[in-house]
Amino acid sequence: MEKFDYIVVGGGSSGCVMASRLSEDPGARVLLIESGRRDDAAFIKIPATFFKVIEKGRDIVAYVGEPAEGVNGRPSVVLQGNVIGGGSSVNAMLYVRGQAEDYDGWAQDGNRGWGYSDVLPVFRDLETNMEHSGEFHGTEGELHVSETGFHHPLSRAFIRAAQETGIPYNPDFNGSDQTGVGFYQTTTHNGRRWSAAEAFLRKAEKRKNLKIITEARVARILFEGTRAVGVTLEDGSRYGAAGEVVLCAGAIETPRLMQLSGIGNAKHLSDHGIEVVADLPGVGENYQDHLETTVQGVTKDPISFYRQDKGLRGALHMAQYLATRTGMLASNVVESGGFIDVSDVGLPDLQLHVLPFMVGWADREPIEEHGIAIGPCFLRPKSRGSVKLRSADFKDAALFDAGSFSHNDDLEILVRGVKKSIEILEAPSLARLIKRRALPEPGIENSDDALKDFVRQTAKTVFHPVGTAKMGPDSDSMAVVDTELRVRGVQGLRVADASIMPRLVSGNTNAPTMMIAERGARFITGKETLNC
Numbered sequence: 001m002e003k004f005d006y007i008v009v010g011g012g013s014s015g016c017v018m019a020s021r022l023s024e025d026p027g028a029r030v031l032l033i034e035s036g037r038r039d040d041a042a043f044i045k046i047p048a049t050f051f052k053v054i055e056k057g058r059d060i061v062a063y064v065g066e067p068a069e070g071v072n073g074r075p076s077v078v079l080q081g082n083v084i085g086g087g088s089s090v091n092a093m094l095y096v097r098g099q100a101e102d103y104d105g106w107a108q109d110g111n112r113g114w115g116y117s118d119v120l121p122v123f124r125d126l127e128t129n130m131e132h133s134g135e136f137h138g139t140e141g142e143l144h145v146s147e148t149g150f151h152h153p154l155s156r157a158f159i160r161a162a163q164e165t166g167i168p169y170n171p172d173f174n175g176s177d178q179t180g181v182g183f184y185q186t187t188t189h190n191g192r193r194w195s196a197a198e199a200f201l202r203k204a205e206k207r208k209n210l211k212i213i214t215e216a217r218v219a220r221i222l223f224e225g226t227r228a229v230g231v232t233l234e235d236g237s238r239y240g241a242a243g244e245v246v247l248c249a250g251a252i253e254t255p256r257l258m259q260l261s262g263i264g265n266a267k268h269l270s271d272h273g274i275e276v277v278a279d280l281p282g283v284g285e286n287y288q289d290h291l292e293t294t295v296q297g298v299t300k301d302p303i304s305f306y307r308q309d310k311g312l313r314g315a316l317h318m319a320q321y322l323a324t325r326t327g328m329l330a331s332n333v334v335e336s337g338g339f340i341d342v343s344d345v346g347l348p349d350l351q352l353h354v355l356p357f358m359v360g361w362a363d364r365e366p367i368e369e370h371g372i373a374i375g376p377c378f379l380r381p382k383s384r385g386s387v388k389l390r391s392a393d394f395k396d397a398a399l400f401d402a403g404s405f406s407h408n409d410d411l412e413i414l415v416r417g418v419k420k421s422i423e424i425l426e427a428p429s430l431a432r433l434i435k436r437r438a439l440p441e442p443g444i445e446n447s448d449d450a451l452k453d454f455v456r457q458t459a460k461t462v463f464h465p466v467g468t469a470k471m472g473p474d475s476d477s478m479a480v481v482d483t484e485l486r487v488r489g490v491q492g493l494r495v496a497d498a499s500i501m502p503r504l505v506s507g508n509t510n511a512p513t514m515m516i517a518e519r520g521a522r523f524i525t526g527k528e529t530l531n532c
Ligand SMILES: Cc1cc2nc3c(=O)[nH]c(=O)nc-3n(C[C@H](O)[C@H](O)[C@H](O)COP(=O)(O)OP(=O)(O)OC[C@H]3O[C@@H](n4cnc5c(N)ncnc54)[C@H](O)[C@@H]3O)c2cc1C
Pocket: 009, 010, 011, 012, 013, 014, 015, 033, 034, 035, 036, 054, 079, 080, 081, 082, 083, 084, 085, 086, 087, 088, 090, 091, 092, 093, 094, 095, 096, 216, 217, 218, 219, 248, 249, 250, 251, 253, 254, 257, 462, 463, 464, 465, 497, 498, 499, 508, 509, 510, 511, 513
């Protein structure tokens, strides 16, 4: 059995950061195992073609949840990256950290050392921001953050229209106040996607002490007693870890791997004939995700992204992009949006993702016309779901319940979000471009019941699953990892991905997940300690 000091399971957003940091010490032998292929596909690199990556499906996995009452019996379909870079190679590239209050809330729940003042320096250390500098932004990190070089006229019109409804313009959602509308900062650099792989792995993969295996799935963590000592792959091959195994497989696969390996709710594991290594009832529980619905308007003129990838027009966009890295293909598509407080709670509780075309979903064909889509998305869900085992067989998909709208407040926020989005669509700067509203059907905003039904029928994830191996203090019986991300009840095992978030942050999850991995690596290498 080949032996390493550290084995990192999953080469996604967190795994790239982790493998890069652990291999900085030339004396440490590090193995990174990724189930997907390398991130060589051209569509991964070009910002606007991330839709093609999703359409083609080669570099993503779709997790299909149980049909849920909250979404009119529809199953949740949650896409996740299955490629080097993981989510950061297939996502919409929005760089958003969330609110200071998110992290202060984690700390108030007993996670000492995870307040905003603790995590802000880490965000800054990782970042090179092309526009912003000062208290909130870094200028020397590996992660390039910039505004894309292309802003669609519909994105600009949205920003003006939203201001006409009273929402302020905000040039920096990662600054002192998240409130407002504007252009998103993105993980792009010189017109290309800047994934965690580009930022952290490209340099590290040249090191002799880092071995990367792709297209290989970890099936189980190996234990000697309660110490993690390695992993077994699907094909039966084994690798040893003299130091630690670090789980970075994402919020669906990480808890599944833990359960398959004997870490989880003892009763659930025993029901599937799995020998219990550690009884941790929190594994796979506390699943949270962001859901959004959609408000769409058909434009008078053929100005949107609709069919811009086809025929001669598509070829011209590609030629411009290849020659100059500019034009529509340099756009991350979800260029604009914002954060608003629709429930008068004193902080934004709703995010808007705006697309300069009318998008469909797994169970909803796109409207075949030019238009704009405004996606209201709740920020701090109260609903909870779970990831459990269907069987002890690794090949069986997880029994996954997204818990969509299991708490009514989440539904109410989206109803308010739809009303606000309609108001924006009807404000002068957009109204002059819009021929008719396509979704929701005009008139239904007069009935809250009809709006609720519309939300249940159209709500979809924005692919931010977290929380299934949550961090928490000793007093929390559902905590899976301690504040240095060590799995409770065992030795030599940590989780350093999106699973550890106790509560979902108020925004997109890629930047927070990389921050978590960076801290995890600092704890492992002893660069930082919380003495927990
Ligand atoms: C389509 C999409 C759009 C998104 N848009 C945005 C956005 O614009 N901005 C933003 O901030 N966030 C966005 N996100 C979310 C963000 O990308 C994720 O929160 C983040 O990537 C999670 O990082 P992670 O390391 O926890 O998991 P991942 O990045 O998913 O990494 C997990 C990795 O582990 C691998 N893996 C899983 N199981 C195994 C196994 N058994 N053996 C070996 N390898 C395994 C997977 O293939 C994957 O590469 C988006 C996500 C998606 C899918």
